[in-house]
Amino acid sequence: MTMIFPNLPVKDVEKSKRFWTALGFSFNDDFSSEDAACLVINESASVMLLSERFFHGFHDTTPHTGTEILMGLGVASRDEVDRLCDAAEAAGGSDTETRVDQSPMYGGSFRDLDGHIWEPLWMEIA
Known part of the structure; x- marks a missing residue:
């Protein structure tokens, strides 16, 4: 594996x-x-x-100041997308309040405490 x-x-x-x-x-x-x-x-x-x-x-490079990566995170349901974004905000991060509803996919995004962007995504698999 x-x-x-x-x-x-x-x-x-x-x-x-x-x-x-x-x-x-x-x-x-x-x-x-x-x-x-x-x-x-x-x-x-x-x-x-x-x-x-x-x-x-x-490494020997200077720290970056811009977005370096977007971390996609597959989740089990649409509700889990919203729960994670809400929980991130409640825990001190920030919900970007962006939701993408493109059936059969639904996603959101939040920033963690260090500004890294995480994108929970649910996909309906037939």
């Missing part, structure tokens, strides 16, 4: 953990430390939330 571990810089690892826990996600403590938190998306995908200092220690 191929697994994917995107790495994202965060200002405060503990605050990020609280944010994602409030959205209903869990962490793999085996791959977490004071500088890193392994956010479990599902059995084959996790996201590494790394302190900015730790993240930038892996």
Whole structure:
């Protein structure tokens, strides 16, 4: 099985953990430390939330200031799209309040505590 571990810089690892826990996600403590938190998306995908200092220690380029990535997140229902966007705002992030309803797809987007854009998307599969 191929697994994917995107790495994202965060200002405060503990605050990020609280944010994602409030959205209903869990962490793999085996791959977490004071500088890193392994956010479990599902059995084959996790996201590494790394302190900015730790993240930038892996490369020699200057930090980017613009959007670097949009993280798509497949969810089980239209209601789950709205729940995640609402929960993100309640946990200190921001719901972009953008909803895209293009049957058979429905999606939204939110920014986490560090401004990373996440796009929950539900697709009706016939």
